Amino acid sequence: MTTATEIEVVDLAVTTRRELNQRLHDARDGGPRSWRIVNPNGAHALAVGIDAELDVVIDGHTGYYAAGMNKHANVTINGNAGVGVGENIMSGRIHITGNASQACAATGRGGLVVVDGDASARCGISMKGVEIVVKGDIGHMSAFMAQSGTLVVCGDAGDALGDSIYETHIYVRGSVAGLGADCIEKDLKDFHREELGRLLEAAGADAKVDDFRRYGSARQLYTFNIDNAGAY
Amino acid sequence: MSDFDPTGQNGTNWHPGLRESYIFDRNTIAEIRRAASQGIYDIRGFGAKRKLPHFDDLLFLGASMSRYPLEGYRERCGTEVTLGTRFAKKPIHLKIPITIAGMSFGALSGQAKEALGRGATMAGTSTTTGDGGMTEEERGHSEILVYQLLPSRYGMNPDDLRRADAIEVVVGQGAKPGGGGMLLGQKISDRVAEMRNLPKGIDQRSACRHPDWTGPDDLEIKIEEIREITDWEKPIYIKIGASRPYYDTQLAVKAGADVIVLDGMQGGTAATQDVFIEHVGLPTLACIRQAVTALQELGMHREVQLIVSGGIRNGADVAKALALGADAVSIGVAAMIALGDNDPAYADEYAKIGSAAGFYDDWHEGKDPTGISTQDPELAKRLDPEQGGRRLNNFLKTLTLETQTLARAAGKSHVHNLEPEDLVALTIESAAMAQVPLAGTDWIPGQSRDGF
Ligand SMILES: Cc1cc2nc3c(=O)[nH]c(=O)nc-3n(C[C@H](O)[C@H](O)[C@H](O)COP(=O)(O)O)c2cc1C
Numbered sequence: 001m002t003t004a005t006e007i008e009v010v011d012l013a014v015t016t017r018r019e020l021n022q023r024l025h026d027a028r029d030g031g032p033r034s035w036r037i038v039n040p041n042g043a044h045a046l047a048v049g050i051d052a053e054l055d056v057v058i059d060g061h062t063g064y065y066a067a068g069m070n071k072h073a074n075v076t077i078n079g080n081a082g083v084g085v086g087e088n089i090m091s092g093r094i095h096i097t098g099n100a101s102q103a104c105a106a107t108g109r110g111g112l113v114v115v116d117g118d119a120s121a122r123c124g125i126s127m128k129g130v131e132i133v134v135k136g137d138i139g140h141m142s143a144f145m146a147q148s149g150t151l152v153v154c155g156d157a158g159d160a161l162g163d164s165i166y167e168t169h170i171y172v173r174g175s176v177a178g179l180g181a182d183c184i185e186k187d188l189k190d191f192h193r194e195e196l197g198r199l200l201e202a203a204g205a206d207a208k209v210d211d212f213r214r215y216g217s218a219r220q221l222y223t224f225n226i227d228n229a230g231a232y
Numbered sequence: 233m234s235d236f237d238p239t240g241q242n243g244t245n246w247h248p249g250l251r252e253s254y255i256f257d258r259n260t261i262a263e264i265r266r267a268a269s270q271g272i273y274d275i276r277g278f279g280a281k282r283k284l285p286h287f288d289d290l291l292f293l294g295a296s297m298s299r300y301p302l303e304g305y306r307e308r309c310g311t312e313v314t315l316g317t318r319f320a321k322k323p324i325h326l327k328i329p330i331t332i333a334g335m336s337f338g339a340l341s342g343q344a345k346e347a348l349g350r351g352a353t354m355a356g357t358s359t360t361t362g363d364g365g366m367t368e369e370e371r372g373h374s375e376i377l378v379y380q381l382l383p384s385r386y387g388m389n390p391d392d393l394r395r396a397d398a399i400e401v402v403v404g405q406g407a408k409p410g411g412g413g414m415l416l417g418q419k420i421s422d423r424v425a426e427m428r429n430l431p432k433g434i435d436q437r438s439a440c441r442h443p444d445w446t447g448p449d450d451l452e453i454k455i456e457e458i459r460e461i462t463d464w465e466k467p468i469y470i471k472i473g474a475s476r477p478y479y480d481t482q483l484a485v486k487a488g489a490d491v492i493v494l495d496g497m498q499g500g501t502a503a504t505q506d507v508f509i510e511h512v513g514l515p516t517l518a519c520i521r522q523a524v525t526a527l528q529e530l531g532m533h534r535e536v537q538l539i540v541s542g543g544i545r546n547g548a549d550v551a552k553a554l555a556l557g558a559d560a561v562s563i564g565v566a567a568m569i570a571l572g573d574n575d576p577a578y579a580d581e582y583a584k585i586g587s588a589a590g591f592y593d594d595w596h597e598g599k600d601p602t603g604i605s606t607q608d609p610e611l612a613k614r615l616d617p618e619q620g621g622r623r624l625n626n627f628l629k630t631l632t633l634e635t636q637t638l639a640r641a642a643g644k645s646h647v648h649n650l651e652p653e654d655l656v657a658l659t660i661e662s663a664a665m666a667q668v669p670l671a672g673t674d675w676i677p678g679q680s681r682d683g684f
Contacts, residue, residue: 049461065457084444103444107385125443222434
């Protein structure tokens with residue numbers, strides 16, 4: 001038996017992914033709170049569906065959907081993360097020390113996802129409340145159909161940023177290659193400064209609030225109007 | 233409907249010389265006029281309304297000298313189905329081979345969802361959520377509930393995944409293969425807006441592509457993730473709109489499906505462009521054999537179960553779909569009608585909104601007099617979920633009895649023993665699509681006639 005203060009080490013060279021995820025799920029009912037996972041070797045669907053206040057550190061690169069659909073957990077990936085890291089995250093935190101592939105935090109509904117490096121295309125696609133801070137750049141089609149939540153980018157953003165965006169707040173420090181349909185630059189008001197400042201601090205990002213520009217929905221496509229057909 | 237009748241049967245204003253164009257008929261002319269005034273395509277509910285090859289074009293042969301029938305009211309004819317035998321720790325057991333298709337809360341009222349749950353549970357079958365998440369009405373009243381994972385992911389959350397009995401990854405829908413969803417502002421009530429995380433009253437378009445996977449290789453990994461989240465307990469379905477059923481079925485098997493739901497172009501919808509409904513996809517009849525062949529070639533027929541939907545109306549349709557190789561069928565529009573949709577008792581109210589009982593398809597507008605396809609609390613109150621549930625149960629029982637009647641006549645002790653050899657086709661088209669002989673011949677279009 002491990003006590004709550006000890007770190008439970010799981011070596012994926014000897015333990016199966018199924019066993020790992022099952023143990024993390026069972027931790028809802030007690031057991032170790034701190035986990036260290038070694039030799040992930042890019043495996044998919046690691047540490048998914050957790051529903052407990054666990055600290056999970058993954059030492060190495062992860063495949064698709066790492067830490068997907070988690071509630072309450074605090075997951076650190078010491079490496080790069082594959083497609084859909086933190087997809088549909090409900091709450092808690094994910095910290096990726098390397099880069100994230102496409103669809104980072106897609107459809108996320110809560111919690112905070114921090115990427116120290118770059119995130120690829122479709123970062124925050126269909127996001128529904130999650131907060132995302134990317135310290136590097138993000139790829140094209142990011143925040144596509146983003147519904148709510150906040151996306152902070154300390155570097156540059158690719159093409160078609162915020163296409164068909166709803167109510168998500170986007171802040172970008174660097175350049176934006178292009179805005180998507182119905183996405184416009186907006187004023188940085190006090191509320192936004194405060195929100196941005198809080199997120200930069202939470203993510204440990206070394207950046208000044210006033211260096212960012214804010215983007216959001218022009219709300220022109222909220223009701224279908226034939227005169228807008230060319231905008232789609 | 234106008235009272236103008238070009239045949240002169242009951243109209244007074246028709247006379248010889250007034251000849252309606254076959255291609256510019258009154259519906260076409262009305263649509264051109266509507267388009268010219270509104271400048272936007274027509275959106276509607278229901279399924280394809282044009283005439284298509286369908287199950288009516290097939291007939292059962294019944295027993296004869298070489299096949300003996302089963303006694304109608306005595307001998308057992310099983311109807312139970314198990315879904316999810318391939319990978320799931322907890323497969324689903326249905327008493328009848330007819331399930332209720334995914335219809336979103338948002339498209340349907342809470343009362344309608346509850347009625348579906350009640351009726352299906354009485355009949356021993358499942359219901360399916362839809363684009364808009366899981367409601368308490370449905371989870372509470374559906375003993376077996378399939379939870380859809382759609383591109384929009386509205387309301388998607390791990391708790392509902394865990395309390396579902398199966399999970400259906402929606403790749404496409406028969407009414408609109410390649411199209412996304414639509415819910416117009418009138419139907420985005422506070423509750424719908426909150427469930428979907430959207431501002432109230434806007435026209436909401438659901439994505440047509442999944443946000444975090446593209447293609448079958450990604451889908452395979454996505455399904456692994458869902459299985460990991462739910463500890464490999466739940467059957468995972470993949471729903472496809474009929475367009476390339478042979479390849480899509482093989483790819484769905486490769487992607488790890490336990491069950492494939494194949495929805496033909498007659499399949500219902502709550503709101504889609506008319507041009508999409510009527511002009512994209514394959515008729516249900518045309519896709520079953522292709523999917524079954526794909527499964528057979530992989531040695532997966534009956535191991536990965538096939539559910540067919542799109543225009544199933546009666547026990548004959550059910551029996552024919554099963555005979556062509558489906559394990560079960562699914563119903564949408566017929567279930568709504570069983571609950572009370574298009575009820576002639578509301579004739580006056582249908583007239584007020586410019587429609588008529590038997591024709592009403594503007595389910596996207598939220599003004600449904602029967603309280604089924606609406607979010608208006610006053611209208612929704614009209615549907616009594618208990619009574620609706622009983623009606624649905626009656627309908628499902630009838631379909632099951634009809635299916636058994638046909639199966640017994642063909643000498644089958646289980647509806648799954650029905651087979652293509654029990655069928656003939658009335659038209660060359662249906663013979664080719666269903667790969668059964670044209671009635672009175674040994675000819676199956678596309679197959680060699682040697683060696684009868
Ligand atoms: C009112 C209504 C809402 C629907 N909503 C969904 C949905 O949310 N997700 C989905 O996959 N299919 C949806 N469908 C399609 C059905 O799941 C099913 O494929 C179709 O209704 C089957 O054809 P049938 O109506 O002819 O039985 C909907 C259909 C109707 C009639």
